[in-house]
Amino acid sequence: MFGTTEIFLSDKAFMSIILSSVEVYKNECHGALLGFQTQGRIIVEYAIPFQSAKRKFAEVTPNWRRELKVIEVLPKLIHLQKLGYFHSHPQFGEKRGFAQLSETDKKYMQEGEIEMIVAINDAKKTAPWTETKNKLSGTLGKYHLTVAGFYKKKKDSKITQYRILCPYATGFDYAFEQ
Ligand SMILES: [Zn+2]
Structure with missing residues (x-):
């Protein structure tokens, strides 16, 4: 699949992202993504939620990225690369x-x-x-979650949405489908 890149989410990363989103609902959760890249695939091994004493809306205070000091040392320890970040967009009132x-x-x-x-x-209802x-x-319990992944290119700063593969979540490996 030349030219396209997919984001592969491990079971551990999926659980961290989903559970931290649920845990702080209706606030936003933030965290770092660690893993590695291969040809056409970005593999997210771990998602490290950022434990903040004061959780705010990221739209108001986007500086939380700088507060994640742990990500500077962690990749060196476990030989993984910092791939980027995740955060949630919770329902706010009727919005x-x-x-x-x-x-x-x-x-x-x-x-x-x-x-x-x-x-x-x-x-509104349970969905697989x-x-x-x-x-x-x-859905997870009474929450409906949607996960999307984006990448900002080095060359021209263009942002592209990438497909996310998570066999753990969907219950099958896409590789077997082709
Ligand atoms: Zn946001």
Whole structure:
């Protein structure tokens, strides 16, 4: 699949991202993504949630990225690379969260890094985890979550949405489908 890149989410990374989004709902959760890259694939091995004493909306205070000092040392210890960050977009009152980058998100993304957005909303009904339109979505308890991944190119700073593969969540390996 030349020219396309996919984000592969490990079971550990998926659980961290989903559980930290649920845990702080209706606040936003933030964290770092660690893993490695191969031809056409960005493999997210770990998602490290950022434990903040004061959780705010990232749109207001996007500086949380700088507060993640642990990510400077962690990749050296476990031989993984910092791939980027994740954060959630929770429902706020009647306003539902969307798995899209805000203008602030786009601005603060670093070149050569990915950003994963988790939209978390009150679930209207139970839904199995599926992959639709490059996004991963499903329910966990009374929450509906949608995960999307974006990448900012080094060359021209253009942002592209990448498909997310998570066999753990969807219950099958896409590789077997082809
Ligand atoms: Zn955001």
